[in-house]
Amino acid sequence: MEFLRESVVAKGKGTCPFCYGSEAKTPPEILVYGRNGGGANTPGWTIRVVPNKYPALGIEGDLDREGEGPFDKMNGIGAHEVIVESPDHAASLATLPERAVEDVLWAYRDRMLDLKNDKRFRYILIFKNHGEAAGASLEHPHSQLIALPIVPQLVHQEVESCWHYYHEKERCIFCDIISQEQDTGVRVISDNEHFITLAPYAPRFPFEMWILPKVHGSSFENNQSSIYSALARMMKDTLLRLDAVLDRPAYNLMIHTSPIGEETNDHYHWHIEIIPKLTKIAGFEWGTGFYINPTPPEESARFLREAHTVAPAV
Ligand SMILES: [Zn+2]
Ligand SMILES: [Zn+2]
Ligand SMILES: [Zn+2]
Numbered sequence: 001m002e003f004l005r006e007s008v009v010a011k012g013k014g015t016c017p018f019c020y021g022s023e024a025k026t027p028p029e030i031l032v033y034g035r036n037g038g039g040a041n042t043p044g045w046t047i048r049v050v051p052n053k054y055p056a057l058g059i060e061g062d063l064d065r066e067g068e069g070p071f072d073k074m075n076g077i078g079a080h081e082v083i084v085e086s087p088d089h090a091a092s093l094a095t096l097p098e099r100a101v102e103d104v105l106w107a108y109r110d111r112m113l114d115l116k117n118d119k120r121f122r123y124i125l126i127f128k129n130h131g132e133a134a135g136a137s138l139e140h141p142h143s144q145l146i147a148l149p150i151v152p153q154l155v156h157q158e159v160e161s162c163w164h165y166y167h168e169k170e171r172c173i174f175c176d177i178i179s180q181e182q183d184t185g186v187r188v189i190s191d192n193e194h195f196i197t198l199a200p201y202a203p204r205f206p207f208e209m210w211i212l213p214k215v216h217g218s219s220f221e222n223n224q225s226s227i228y229s230a231l232a233r234m235m236k237d238t239l240l241r242l243d244a245v246l247d248r249p250a251y252n253l254m255i256h257t258s259p260i261g262e263e264t265n266d267h268y269h270w271h272i273e274i275i276p277k278l279t280k281i282a283g284f285e286w287g288t289g290f291y292i293n294p295t296p297p298e299e300s301a302r303f304l305r306e307a308h309t310v311a312p313a314v
Pocket of ligand 1: 021
């Protein structure tokens with residue numbers, strides 16, 4: 001099986017709007033870490049959050065819903081922000097120091113907690129497109145946040161399935177999956193005191209990975225600080241393995257967390273999904289919702305588990 005193999009390597013700063021000195025090229029910053037002195041929108045920061053210059057959704061206005069025969073429409077109210085993860089144009093979450101990755105997680109959390117005060121929003125998605133093949137239009141390391149006035153269908157389905165499982169067994173399905181995978185070990189990629197990374201039992205895509213907290217929790221943003229440092233370590237470890245095995249592939253990373261207002265529950269277990277961009281979705285997948293995955297998860301887990309990762313000097 002031939003995969004799409006295009007390593008993600010920074011080509012150069014050019015006129016990058018996320019590098020030091022280009023702060024005026026983005027909308028004014030919403031949140032900044034690390035700048036001591038100096039004015040807003042000047043260099044010296046370590047993390048910077050700005051509104052997306054080309055937002056998918058607009059922040060102004062009231063929700064407006066109307067019907068047109070069988071069709072319902074709604075205006076595009078929401079927030080679309082960019083988290084610039086480092087001033088270093090060529091860095092990535094795999095190569096940044098652990099402490100810097102942890103700060104990225106704190107920035108996610110700060111923005112989520114702030115946006116949750118806006119009563120129009122029902123869901124906040126944090127995601128990352130790494131590399132052009134995964135949809136990134138800028139190579140400077142960044143993630144995105146989108147706050148939505150509705151719970152997306154995919155999230156709704158996942159939460160609903162978890163609720164049905166819980167209703168029947170009085171146990172969380174993800175907690176059950178974790179203990180099953182720990183027993184057999186064949187799909188475990190790595191773990192630390194708070195997190196485990198798995199190749200899921202029926203992955204849709206080759207080398208798909210899930211990072212799950214070992215102790216049940218239903219939302220990303222409501223955790224003690226030790227969780228974020230352990231997650232930073234696990235994310236860096238996981239992404240270094242991916243870079244080593246597949247030679248720095250493009251990937252998408254999504255945080256799956258509970259909808260706003262349902263943050264504490266027994267049935268939903270928050271987690272991170274990472275999908276390397278190795279195959280194309282085509283007619284069969286669009287037509288059926290089935291995915292052809294040529295790599296069994298036991299095999300990808302073994303490659304990733306045995307990967308020789310060398311953390312670059314920091
Ligand atoms: Zn840059
Ligand atoms: Zn659980
Ligand atoms: Zn999920």
